[in-house]
Amino acid sequence: MDAVSGVTSTAAQTSTSSSSNSATAIASDFETFLTMLTTQLENQDPLDPVDSQDLAVQLATFSGVEQQTRTNALLEDLGGQMGLMNLSQLASWVGMDALASGELYFDGSPIEIRPEIPAVADTAELVVFRSDGTEVQRLAMDTSAETALWAGVGADGNPLPDGAYTLAVASTARGEELPLGQVSAYREVLEVKASGGGTQLVTEGGIEVDSSSVISLRQPL
Missing domain, CATH: 2.60.40.4070 (Immunoglobulin-like)
Structure with missing residues (x-):
């Protein structure tokens, strides 16, 4: 294995690992959010139920965080790919x-x-x-x-x-x-x-x- 390809392989593995960790974190957070939301609905006061607008706000907030996390993961992947491209270009040096x-x-x-x-x-x-x-x-x-x-x-x-x-x-x-x-x-x-x-x-x-x-x-x- 030459120096450049060795670095390329390592960088690719790091980028993949980062994306995998981000996806796992999102799934975990979503499950936690659903658990908390279900518990909140089960224990709400029947005479004073949670306002549907409040639920919509909570869902929208989580959706926004989830989207931002995914965007960050995509940017990390893109940065990793750019780094690999730079290494490949400089290999001729x-x-x-x-x-x-x-x-x-x-x-x-x-x-x-x-x-x-x-x-x-x-x-x-x-x-x-x-x-x-x-x-x-x-x-x-x-x-x-x-x-x-x-x-x-x-x-x-x-x-x-x-x-x-x-x-x-x-x-x-x-x-x-x-x-x-x-x-x-x-x-x-x-x-x-x-x-x-x-x-x-x-x-x-x-x-x-x-x-x-x-x-x-x-x-x-």
Whole structure:
């Protein structure tokens, strides 16, 4: 079973279970309502019977609640189906390189990056952070660079340890520090899965990227 079909099966089972539970709840509530209504009629005062209009209101109220519950169940089913459709559409992304910002995995091989350098910047540096937020490297950059390669080589000439890193751009304009800019990087998509109402792309190192944050896709070089 592949990653996408596994998620699809699970999502479908969850949607079916939700609909089944809603239907069971409606049936149970309807039986309870009929029991209460029958008891009310059996124990009413013959000299002061329940007004037929009151009965009509009660029936209409329950009918409205029942209809709303059914509508909610249908909407849940529809949402589940939409999620499955999204997964199916994104299945073709598996094996491709996705360009996105955020944490990435370094395994010793150079990574192509796209830094966001403000047009007004006089100087720019690539800042590298470990997953715990510790800064491990700063490299001077060309302020006009649209793309670059991050080799991941430390000051001692040796590659940084394999692991998760976050890249950012530190720049200045007329001696004033500018806010850190984001750095996007290409990473291979290994899996597509549904998570928290959205769709996540699983990349090397188990790092997840929200599909909505992907800037572009390309075939692996």
